[in-house]
Amino acid sequence: MKINRNMSAVRANKQLLGTENRLSKSMKRLSSGYKINSAEDNPAGMAISNKMKAQIEALDQAKSNSSDAQNVMKIADGALGEVSSMLQRIRELAVQGASDTYSENDKKALQSEIDELTKEVDRISGDTEYNTKSLLDGSSDTRVYVRQKDANGNMTQVNSYITRINFSDNVASDKYELTVNSLATQATGSLASATKPDAEGTISINGVSVAVKADMTQDEYIQALQKAATTAGTTMQVNGDSISFLSNEYGSDSTVNISLSSSLKALAGAGYENADDGSGNMQLKSNGKDAVVTGGENLSDKTIRADGNRVYVVGNSGFSMDFLLSSDMDMTAGSSNLQIDISDIGNMAVQIGANEGQEMKIRIPEVSSQTLYLDTVDVTVKGGADKAMSTLDEAIEYVSGVRSRIGAFQNRLESAESSLSETSENMTGAYSNIMDTDMATEMTEYAAQNILDQAGISVLSQANDLPQQVLSLLSR
Numbered sequence: 001m002k003i004n005r006n007m008s009a010v011r012a013n014k015q016l017l018g019t020e021n022r023l024s025k026s027m028k029r030l031s032s033g034y035k036i037n038s039a040e041d042n043p044a045g046m047a048i049s050n051k052m053k054a055q056i057e058a059l060d061q062a063k064s065n066s067s068d069a070q071n072v073m074k075i076a077d078g079a080l081g082e083v084s085s086m087l088q089r090i091r092e093l094a095v096q097g098a099s100d101t102y103s104e105n106d107k108k109a110l111q112s113e114i115d116e117l118t119k120e121v122d123r124i125s126g127d128t129e130y131n132t133k134s135l136l137d138g139s140s141d142t143r144v145y146v147r148q149k150d151a152n153g154n155m156t157q158v159n160s161y162i163t164r165i166n167f168s169d170n171v172a173s174d175k176y177e178l179t180v181n182s183l184a185t186q187a188t189g190s191l192a193s194a195t196k197p198d199a200e201g202t203i204s205i206n207g208v209s210v211a212v213k214a215d216m217t218q219d220e221y222i223q224a225l226q227k228a229a230t231t232a233g234t235t236m237q238v239n240g241d242s243i244s245f246l247s248n249e250y251g252s253d254s255t256v257n258i259s260l261s262s263s264l265k266a267l268a269g270a271g272y273e274n275a276d277d278g279s280g281n282m283q284l285k286s287n288g289k290d291a292v293v294t295g296g297e298n299l300s301d302k303t304i305r306a307d308g309n310r311v312y313v314v315g316n317s318g319f320s321m322d323f324l325l326s327s328d329m330d331m332t333a334g335s336s337n338l339q340i341d342i343s344d345i346g347n348m349a350v351q352i353g354a355n356e357g358q359e360m361k362i363r364i365p366e367v368s369s370q371t372l373y374l375d376t377v378d379v380t381v382k383g384g385a386d387k388a389m390s391t392l393d394e395a396i397e398y399v400s401g402v403r404s405r406i407g408a409f410q411n412r413l414e415s416a417e418s419s420l421s422e423t424s425e426n427m428t429g430a431y432s433n434i435m436d437t438d439m440a441t442e443m444t445e446y447a448a449q450n451i452l453d454q455a456g457i458s459v460l461s462q463a464n465d466l467p468q469q470v471l472s473l474l475s476r
Contacts, residue, residue: 009463016456023449029437030446036435045434052431058354059424066417069350069362072130073410076364079128079136080403083367086117087396090377094388097379104231107380118374125368138366142173143346148330149177149337161329161338164371166398169363169405170318173344177296180336183327184309187247187288189234189256192269194243196221201261205245206232206382212264233381242269247288248381250327251308254288291325296337352416360416362409365402372398 028037036042036049096102097110125136134140146162147155191203196218203210208228212221225243229236234245234256247254260267262280275282291306295313302315313321321340329336347361369375372395379385 006463006467008466009460012456012460012463016453016460019449019452019456023446023453026442026446026449029442030439033437033439034435035437049431049434052427052434055354056424056427056431059420059427062352062354062358063417063420063424065351066413066420069348069352069360070410070413070417072133072135072348073362073406073413075128075130076135077403077406077410079124080367080399080406083121083124084396084399084403086121087372087392087399090114090117090374091389091392091396094377094379094385094392098385098389104380107385111378111380114374114377114379118369118377121367121372121374122369125366135364136367138368138371139346140348140362140364141346141366142363143343145341145343147339147341149339151333155339158330158338161326161336162323162340163326164373165321165323165340166365166371167321167342168318171321171342173342174298176298176321176340176342178299178304178338178340179294179296180325180329180331180338181292181294182289182335183325183329183331184250184291184306185289186250187254187256187286189245189258189284189286190269191243191258191267192241193267194222194238194241197264197267199263201263202259203228203261203264203267204257204259205229205234206255206257208232208382231380231382233378233384249288249308249376251288251290251306253308253387256284256286258282258284260284293325350413352413352420360409360412364406367399367402 025041029035036045039046093110093114097107102110126134128134128136144165145157146159148158148161149155189205196216197212198214199212200214201212203212203225205225205228208231210224210228216224222238226236229245232245233248235248237244237246245256245258247256260282262282265276265280265282268275268282268284275284288308291309291311293304293306293311295302295304299313302313302319305312305314309325309327311323311325313319323340347363349359349361352358352360365371373391374395377384377388377391379388
């Protein structure tokens, strides 16, 4: 028996400390609800659970992003629904304006409403926003850059040479080259003399007639021609001793057809000797020409068609592109080699995943009076209402296509949100399996350690009493 070193008490105390440590950990797990409260509890589990927690929180935020993006789509679609209604109204007005039962002033009133509706389309295009982010002004569309190549192969950016670019989603981000061999031209016509003729007769410009009377003054004669030229969709200029007419439109559909009654055929001048229609009247006909464009790199196998300066490109697998060539394009070299660079930037990116690159790109093209060619609608000119109907048909189809694309994005976002919810739920279950305390198991452990703790305290107390037995030896 020893009194300096009570080894029984030391051993009992050691076991008691271990029991208390385990009991403390068990109490911590029960009170916090977590199996892992510090790195020492489970270093590997702590590392795994932290990564899982980051993923779960990111998935929840991605789900919120998807919901926000759906709201963006709803706002855009709602605005486009109103634009579609206005296009239907403009087309209705064009149909009304195509009837000759309406006077010139009536058609001006129709055009006035069309102009106001066109302004409203532009207002919606500029003002439709989500949290100050514009949606329909083209800022959420793919960026397109236009460059001109000179004889040495050097590129100069000339975005103004090609405008109103629209292309399908099947057009990949790449560089597309083309050559503009010639731009569209306007139709032209002329009268050999600007002086009012002495004879009476009729001058017709694109079907709009001017009755030339003997008692008309020179000013009245010019004013009557000017009014008829405007209604006929042409621009009239008095050039010294002659008068010229230039169509407002470009391309083969643009016309300047001047009809002179036999009494006024001298106005045709020397260049129209063979314009007699057989009845003594003179028919001076002129048409413009469409642009001539050929495809280069990535466009050589595509079908290219021009309507005036508007160019349509069609290929296989849904490839389509159309744009407007600028009449101010530099053609001093006889032709212009252009490159259309469709980039992979500009679209609205929605983060719909927990990690880098897990995003969905949403393309919302510009919807304005220019992209819809509403600025070309004029029912007051001869034949303008008929052209307007065709323009409005294309505009309605364009807006319907944009709305269809937005609807597809909405459906995809809804599916993404559902998938994210499912993934987050399963990931949370996995995280819980690593981190959360099994209360039933832990209570069993707690009860066992609590009993051992009490037993240890009792044993330690008895071990501390052992040196007292030495006194019984000393007392004898």
